[in-house]
Amino acid sequence: MSCDPFHRHDHAACHDRTLAAVDALCAERGLQFTPTRREVLDLLLRAPKALGAYDILAQLAGDGAKAPPVAYRALDFLVSNGFAHRLEKLNAYVACAHPGDAHLPAFLICRACDRVAEADAPRPLNKAAREQGFTIEGVVMEAVGLCPACADAAE
Amino acid sequence: MSCDPFHRHDHAACHDRTLAAVDALCAERGLQFTPTRREVLDLLLRAPKALGAYDILAQLAGDGAKAPPVAYRALDFLVSNGFAHRLEKLNAYVACAHPGDAHLPAFLICRACDRVAEADAPRPLNKAAREQGFTIEGVVMEAVGLCPACADAAE
């Protein structure tokens, strides 16, 4: 069902399904899913790996070169509405695999092929936070390692 | 015992103890704890919050302005030997609270006062990784929120 970048699958279906879901969510919520925003999400969905803001900018350049804020603004829209996620470790962005579902995302990042899988994060810091009286508002959880294919290739 | 930045404590003792521990570890392991490296760790230990590379650079400038690689090289030394940690969310660095102990660090970052506490991370993503056949080599785990003092002040 959900997209697993580490294994062969019909990714065109993931692409179409996600874009349709975001279309619907924006309509529901009264958000403007403008052409630029849609194109950026489309690029993220087509890319085999996380894209930096300037990667996106370059690929938008079909329409003539754009300035950095164009990419950052579209990404801000997508991230703040839960349609994409930022990877702090990579300074890069991926499309969300479950837009609309409330979820705390975690990421598995292959250091060899750069593919990224979105996983569901457990709540592991709650205990430490409670002990210190800390109120958690958001969590970054990103694992770096090797995907199955790259681990096989490396052995 | 270990340093808790969210509560008042005799931090000078933390500072001295950590610096001494790192001195000893470097001697044991045949690492060169040079003046620059020591000064950078000292700055990290004294700072109430995580420091960016350029913050450090500026504070080293007592000796005359240095170029960025000076800071980055010292930080690389400290991070790769486990004497400091990099916070991906902040592009900044903190001294390790338990140098020498093997540990998987997690961080609690107060968005109001910018103080950072190091916690012990559980092994969180192992289940998700196993399901996908992913081999984890390193994990970034950083929670953003409010420390007790700032939460009280905000209510």
Add this chain to the structure above:
DNA sequence: TTGCGGTTGATATGATATAACATTGCGGGT
């Protein structure tokens, strides 16, 4: 029409990080 809010376009700048190469200082072998 006029004003307003949200989006986009464009220029400039700020902040973070690394490449590349020269230089220094120190120990080991000759």
Add this chain to the structure above:
DNA sequence: ACCCGCAATGTTATATCATATCAACCGCAA
């Protein structure tokens, strides 16, 4: 003493990531 190799440092330039600012545009409603 000399040379060598190696690790650390110094220095310049550049790459990469991100934001401030202001102008222009567009759909909508008072």
